[in-house]
Amino acid sequence: MIDQLTAIQQTSLAALQSVTGKEALEAWRVEYLGKKSPLMTILGDLGKLSKEERPAIGKRGNEVKVLLEKAYADKVEALRKAELQHSLTAGALDVTLPGRPIVRGRLHPATQTLREIYAIWAEMGFQVYRARDVETDEYNFELLNIPKHHPARDMWDTFYTTTPNVILRTHTSPGQIHAMREYCPQPIRVILPGMCYRYEQISASKEIQFNQVEGLAVGKNVRMTDLIGTLAEFVRRIFGPERTARFRASYFPFTEPSMEVDVDCIVCGGQGCAVCKYTGWLEIAGSGMVHPIVLRNGGYDPSIYSGFAFGMGPERIAMLKHGITDIRYFWQNDLRFLGQF
Numbered sequence: 268m269i270d271q272l273t274a275i276q277q278t279s280l281a282a283l284q285s286v287t288g289k290e291a292l293e294a295w296r297v298e299y300l301g302k303k304s305p306l307m308t309i310l311g312d313l314g315k316l317s318k319e320e321r322p323a324i325g326k327r328g329n330e331v332k333v334l335l336e337k338a339y340a341d342k343v344e345a346l347r348k349a350e351l352q353h354s355l356t357a358g359a360l361d362v363t364l365p366g367r368p369i370v371r372g373r374l375h376p377a378t379q380t381l382r383e384i385y386a387i388w389a390e391m392g393f394q395v396y397r398a399r400d401v402e403t404d405e406y407n408f409e410l411l412n413i414p415k416h417h418p419a420r421d422m423w424d425t426f427y428t429t430t431p432n433v434i435l436r437t438h439t440s441p442g443q444i445h446a447m448r449e450y451c452p453q454p455i456r457v458i459l460p461g462m463c464y465r466y467e468q469i470s471a472s473k474e475i476q477f478n479q480v481e482g483l484a485v486g487k488n489v490r491m492t493d494l495i496g497t498l499a500e501f502v503r504r505i506f507g508p509e510r511t512a513r514f515r516a517s518y519f520p521f522t523e524p525s526m527e528v529d530v531d532c533i534v535c536g537g538q539g540c541a542v543c544k545y546t547g548w549l550e551i552a553g554s555g556m557v558h559p560i561v562l563r564n565g566g567y568d569p570s571i572y573s574g575f576a577f578g579m580g581p582e583r584i585a586m587l588k589h590g591i592t593d594i595r596y597f598w599q600n601d602l603r604f605l606g607q608f
């Protein structure tokens with residue numbers, strides 16, 4: 268029986284050698300350490316042996332059992348390690364591989380330019396005042412000294428809604444009236460940014476929707492020289508010190524006197540080229556001293572108060588800064604264009 272135990276030990280350990288998986292190991296355990304295994308049968312039947320035989324066989328039987336249990340435990344551990352190793356190499360993650368780039372969103376070029384414009388005016392003490400896109404004929408025209416049938420209305424043809432006298436604003440100037448009526452009689456220094464709409468033939472230089480940034484300063488002793496100095500400083504800050512501003516007499520019904528602001532052409536430096544239509548200058552804003560009638564419509568007495576106003580086109584400014592030659596790019600949503608800013 269001692270020999271039998273030795274044989275059990277040898278065959279079972281040999282069998283364990285060739286076990287490579289969890290299921291085979293469990294089968295091995297049942298076969299060699301299970302209740303019905305030869306070893307357990309011998310140990311279970313010890314009582315049937317004679318007193319002389321029992322101690323030696325019991326001792327040897329237990330030795331084999333301890334040995335097998337230890338071998339089993341070692342195998343469990345070895346399999347666990349092998350499995351871990353396998354999953355490390357099989358599902359290998361190459362941490363040295365560069366990550367996939369995340370495509371980041373960014374601000375629209377018009378928004379970027381708007382924010383630059385806000386920052387410059389903020390430094391000069393102008394607050395942003397928001398006014399509505401949908402206006403009445405009264406605010407868009409009448410209160411700005413553009414009565415019905417005035418020929419100046421031709422410059423601002425717009426979209427009419429089905430509600431009589433409710434239109435999409437053609438410029439940010441109606442915001443002047445809103446701001447004045449809200450702040451009167453306090454002094455005002457605001458910019459009014461936002462989308463404007465016009466009934467236009469769309470072309471490289473004209474869109475049916477575009478941003479404007481209106482400016483309005485009202486107070487005592489606000490003068491034309493303040494307007495010129497302020498705009499000249501704006502031009503220096505947005506385009507750089509090497510640019511020159513030119514002020515040219517013009518006409519707007521809501522300002523008197525009126526002038527337009529030009530910047531020497533960024534492309535040709537004033538020599539004359541296709542972009543500036545060979546004038547050497549590019550127009551960026553309309554401006555002037557607030558007309559007495561408009562001041563009065565805003566609630567201010569024109570004999571005490573005066574003011575200046577301007578309206579500039581951020582897309583125009585962005586075009587000049589970046590050399591964009593077609594205004595239609597702005598609202599085409601073409602990522603090849605937008606991704607460049």
Ligand code: PHE
Nearest residue numbers: 438440553554555576577578
């Ligand atoms: N509202 C004018 C325009 O659209 C611009 C302007 C604003 C002119 C303020 C003078 C003063 O064209």
